[in-house]
Amino acid sequence: MKKSLRERLAILSDAAKYDASCASSGTSKRDSRSGGLGSTESSGICHAYAPDGRCISLLKILMTNFCIYDCAYCINRSSSNVERARFSADEVVWLTLEFYRRNYIEGLFLSSGIIRSSDYTMEQMVKIAKDLRLKHDFRGYIHLKTIPEASAALIEEAGLYADRLSINIELPTDAGVEALAPQKHPQNIRRSMGELRQKIDEFSEPTFRRRRKRFVPAGQSTQMIIGADATNDATILGSSASLYGRFRLRRVYYSAFSPIPDASNVLPLIKPPLIREHRLYQADWLYRFYGFDIAEITAGRKDGMLDLDLDPKLAWALENRERFPVDVNRADKEVLFRVPGLGVKSVQSLLNARRYRRLKIEDLVRLKISVRKVKPFIVTDDWTPIKLIDRANLRELFAPEPEQLVLL
Amino acid sequence: MKVRLNARGNYGEWRKAARAALTNGIEPKFVDWAVETETYDLFGETASSDDAAVYEASEGSASTPANARAQAVLKPAAFVSSAFIELTEMAICHSDAKRFDLCYRLLWRLQSQKHLLDDPADPDVRALHGLVKSVRRDMHKMKAFVRFKETQAVSERRAFVAWFEPEHFIVAQTAPFFQRRFGDMDWIIATPKGSAAWKGARLHFSEAPAKPFELKDEADDLWRAYYANIFNPARLKVSAMQSEMPKKYWKNLPEATLIPELIRDADKRVRQMHERASSAEAPAFHRALKSRMTDRSQ
Numbered sequence: 001m002k003k004s005l006r007e008r009l010a011i012l013s014d015a016a017k018y019d020a021s022c023a024s025s026g027t028s029k030r031d032s033r034s035g036g037l038g039s040t041e042s043s044g045i046c047h048a049y050a051p052d053g054r055c056i057s058l059l060k061i062l063m064t065n066f067c068i069y070d071c072a073y074c075i076n077r078s079s080s081n082v083e084r085a086r087f088s089a090d091e092v093v094w095l096t097l098e099f100y101r102r103n104y105i106e107g108l109f110l111s112s113g114i115i116r117s118s119d120y121t122m123e124q125m126v127k128i129a130k131d132l133r134l135k136h137d138f139r140g141y142i143h144l145k146t147i148p149e150a151s152a153a154l155i156e157e158a159g160l161y162a163d164r165l166s167i168n169i170e171l172p173t174d175a176g177v178e179a180l181a182p183q184k185h186p187q188n189i190r191r192s193m194g195e196l197r198q199k200i201d202e203f204s205e206p207t208f209r210r211r212r213k214r215f216v217p218a219g220q221s222t223q224m225i226i227g228a229d230a231t232n233d234a235t236i237l238g239s240s241a242s243l244y245g246r247f248r249l250r251r252v253y254y255s256a257f258s259p260i261p262d263a264s265n266v267l268p269l270i271k272p273p274l275i276r277e278h279r280l281y282q283a284d285w286l287y288r289f290y291g292f293d294i295a296e297i298t299a300g301r302k303d304g305m306l307d308l309d310l311d312p313k314l315a316w317a318l319e320n321r322e323r324f325p326v327d328v329n330r331a332d333k334e335v336l337f338r339v340p341g342l343g344v345k346s347v348q349s350l351l352n353a354r355r356y357r358r359l360k361i362e363d364l365v366r367l368k369i370s371v372r373k374v375k376p377f378i379v380t381d382d383w384t385p386i387k388l389i390d391r392a393n394l395r396e397l398f399a400p401e402p403e404q405l406v407l408l
Numbered sequence: 409m410k411v412r413l414n415a416r417g418n419y420g421e422w423r424k425a426a427r428a429a430l431t432n433g434i435e436p437k438f439v440d441w442a443v444e445t446e447t448y449d450l451f452g453e454t455a456s457s458d459d460a461a462v463y464e465a466s467e468g469s470a471s472t473p474a475n476a477r478a479q480a481v482l483k484p485a486a487f488v489s490s491a492f493i494e495l496t497e498m499a500i501c502h503s504d505a506k507r508f509d510l511c512y513r514l515l516w517r518l519q520s521q522k523h524l525l526d527d528p529a530d531p532d533v534r535a536l537h538g539l540v541k542s543v544r545r546d547m548h549k550m551k552a553f554v555r556f557k558e559t560q561a562v563s564e565r566r567a568f569v570a571w572f573e574p575e576h577f578i579v580a581q582t583a584p585f586f587q588r589r590f591g592d593m594d595w596i597i598a599t600p601k602g603s604a605a606w607k608g609a610r611l612h613f614s615e616a617p618a619k620p621f622e623l624k625d626e627a628d629d630l631w632r633a634y635y636a637n638i639f640n641p642a643r644l645k646v647s648a649m650q651s652e653m654p655k656k657y658w659k660n661l662p663e664a665t666l667i668p669e670l671i672r673d674a675d676k677r678v679r680q681m682h683e684r685a686s687s688a689e690a691p692a693f694h695r696a697l698k699s700r701m702t703d704r705s706q
């Protein structure tokens with residue numbers, strides 16, 4: 001018996017939840033004042049939050065969870081006994097539009113298992129995006145996850161309708177991909193990324209003849225699974241840095257490997273390493289926005305793993321105490337960026353405020369800076385951390401309280 | 409000097425009174441800002457501040473660019489920066505009764521301290537930013553959490569209504585977002601702090617408090633199915649959810665009714681997942697695929 005739309009929606013959203021991204025920001029600005037339905041804002045909107053704390057911004061579904069590949073970490077792999085379902089292209093279009101009209105979502109994030117062939121599957125996905133744009137004049141956000149091994153021509157066509165395309169690297173090392181996703185080829189994944197980057201560059205070149213066509217305005221991203229194999233954080237971050245550099249990716253998403261129903265027995269049946277995932281995002285952030293090198297971030301760690309108890313910036317500062325304290329009334333922006341407890345915004349307001357006064361601790365309080373956190377690392381007009389920075393137990397000051405044990 | 413205001417987010421009424429007080433040289437401590445109740449502007453065609461033309465119309469400078477406009481506003485008594493206008497337009501939407509006094513005090517101080525707003529450590533400036541931040545957050549949550557329900561259409565355009573409960577008087581400020589996004593449908597957003605309506609030509613506003621209503625929309629069930637299944641029970645993090653989706657919004661969110669149950673059953677679902685670990689036999693089509701592959705490679 002054919003499953004109802006609701007039943008299939010349940011199966012195909014369940015299957016999509018292991019994709020970390022739900023971002024809908026950073027695309028071209030458009031709206032429906034000249035017709036059609038939908039708009040984009042400079043930063044995406046989270047329309048709901050699930051009890052896992054994650055933002056729900058897009059209708060994130062699979063077109064189908066049938067798959068001819070057998071990737072060990074994936075719930076949809078051909079050897080899994082998970083319940084299968086498939087949407088028609090029209091159903092995905094209908095769901096997207098009806099969800100959008102009720103203001104549940106910013107748009108669609110579509111991925112899929114592979115049916116028949118990579119190109120056949122990719123064609124179906126492109127058709128959905130194309131119908132949304134051309135038949136229904138939909139102006140909301142569309143993210144398509146490209147199908148591995150799909151032809152460059154199809155990926156290029158997808159780029160005309162999608163705001164963002166992602167090509168998942170899946171695992172941080174080539175050896176990992178070969179071991180756990182035997183039908184995927186890391187060199188092909190990278191080739192697709194390279195081709196896409198080239199297309200994005202071509203389309204963004206100014207032309208005199210006609211109006212520039214829109215081509216994946218929100219760029220490309222990728223995802224890697226963390227904790228399914230033994231790769232350490234230094235290697236993971238190194239892979240990311242190389243991806244950012246070579247393919248100018250907007251984002252690398254880290255997805256803590258999550259136990260899946262009917263898991264393959266080559267994988268660890270553990271709780272997903274959420275803290276580790278969080279630390280990797282923080283380190284990634286230091287690399288992209290705070291001027292840190294990847295090597296610096298993990299330099300002090302013998303096993304190449306980030307400290308789970310401390311955020312990576314604090315860990316770095318404790319390893320590099322000779323650089324502190326920093327005078328907030330004088331230090332350069334780049335130096336302030338490296339003070340634990342100061343974010344990009346607070347650095348900016350410090351720089352503004354110090355044009356008008358010599359900063360004291362109370363000024364920091366007014367700027368909503370956590371004085372407790374920054375005090376050991378800074379000098380203000382009325383404060384110098386005499387010996388704090390040399391204290392051997394500085395780490396204990398920051399590390400979380402040891403957990404109280406209770407009697408069973 | 410006593411000033412009576414409707415105090416429902418209309419920037420024009422404060423601006424007019426503030427200008428009068430300033431022209432007459434009345435010090436902030438002598439202005440008493442009082443809130444008058446129950447005089448509403450019923451679906452008049454006032455506009456949002458996005459579309460400042462209405463506030464400007466009386467000045468005869470409707471189409472001047474933002475900078476010139478900002479300076480024209482408080483003539484002849486004073487010049488203020490467009491940043492001041494932008495910030496106070498937001499702050500006036502706040503529900504805190506002290507907002508009028510604070511904005512006037514800042515206006516007064518700006519006359520002798522031109523760069524006052526650039527000093528983020530000044531207590532008044534901080535307070536202003538505090539109000540603005542809270543209003544912005546509320547506007548943002550309105551964009552996120554309004555849920556439209558389909559209702560009987562009166563033309564070939566589809567029609568939707570939403571009931572929402574904002575913290576501040578932000579309906580007029582936020583409505584242009586819905587206009588930009590949902591241009592091809594008719595809609596009404598009704599709230600206790602005023603309402604907005606769109607039928608394709610122009611935005612309409614009412615300051616009057618609306619009454620809540622119940623309406624069923626079948627799509628809500630599909631949305632709930634989606635919400636329940638996109639959630640990963642192995643990653644339960646309730647506090648993260650609640651800080652972004654505070655409970656006060658839950659009662660108008662169709663999906664929120666599921667939350668207690670999803671949280672309660674999370675552990676059980678994860679345990680079941682572990683117990684169901686790797687079943688012995690792969691499905692038939694996997695075996696078929698495998699044999700096809702080996703055929704091919706032979």
Ligand code: SF4
Nearest residue numbers: 067069071074077113
């Ligand atoms: S190809 Fe994609 S859907 Fe198919 S098993 Fe691999 S990861 Fe899963």
